[in-house]
Amino acid sequence: MKILVVSDSHGDRQIIASLVKRYEQQVDGIFHCGDSELxxxxxxxxxxxxxxxxxxLADFAPAEVEEVDNHRILLTHGHLQGVNDGLLNLKxxxxxxxADIVLFGHTHQLGVALDQGILFVxxxxxxxxxxQYAAIGGTYAIISSAGQQLTVQYYDRQFNAxxxxxxSF
Structure with a gap:
């Protein structure tokens, strides 16, 4: 499994188009966690x-569940689960x-955690x-799996790891 995760582009259509162009043939899916304003x-x-x-404003679903290579992925923005106040409701x-992988945004702060067998990204x-990482500029993540190991690698807007x-988990 290899998926790209991006969030909170807030109308910056060009960066999403660039990510799709660069990665679409290299990943099993591109997941946008909301506030695309597309x-x-x-x-x-x-x-x-x-x-x-x-x-x-577009009427996208509030959440989506996808199966990718034996992983059940929950995609949501996070505001409906109150992620600004912690991950309990999201968990x-x-x-x-x-779900064993949860992808969310809303806070504009990158983060990753493994809690009770669920990977939160x-x-x-x-x-x-x-x-903490705002000075890097915008970020996105690529999650990959090899056997039972999951790896989350963050990238900047210039596609640099x-x-x-x-x-790794």
Whole structure:
């Protein structure tokens, strides 16, 4: 499995188009965690798994569950699960969906955690990052699996791997 995760592009259509062009043939899916601000009829939508964020006007689903190589992936923005206040509600939601990988955004802060067998990944905001790693600029993540091991590698907007932001579980 190899998937790309991006979030909170807030109308920056060009970066999403660049990610699709660069990676579409290299990954099993491109997952957008919401606040894309893309229109429902935008041709880019057909290249993405995408959910509705709190700033989206398009009527995307609030969450999506996808199966990729024996992984059950929950894609959501996170605002409906109160991720600004912690991951408890998101974890309970993930368990209700039997997900082992959860992709979310909303906070604009990248982060990764493994909790009770569930991998939580926030790719940060590709356009308006916040928090400890904001100085890097926008980020996205690629999650890959080899056997039972999952690896999360973060990248900057110039497609450079951020060596200090690589995590294996």
């Amino acid at each position: 229109k429902l009829d935008d041709p880019l939508i057909s290249h993405l798994h995408i959910v509705k964020g709190n700033m989206d 309970l939601y993930a368990k209700s969906k039997a 926030n790719p940060g905001s590709i356009s308006f990052p916040r928090g 951020l060596n200090k932001l690589k995590f």
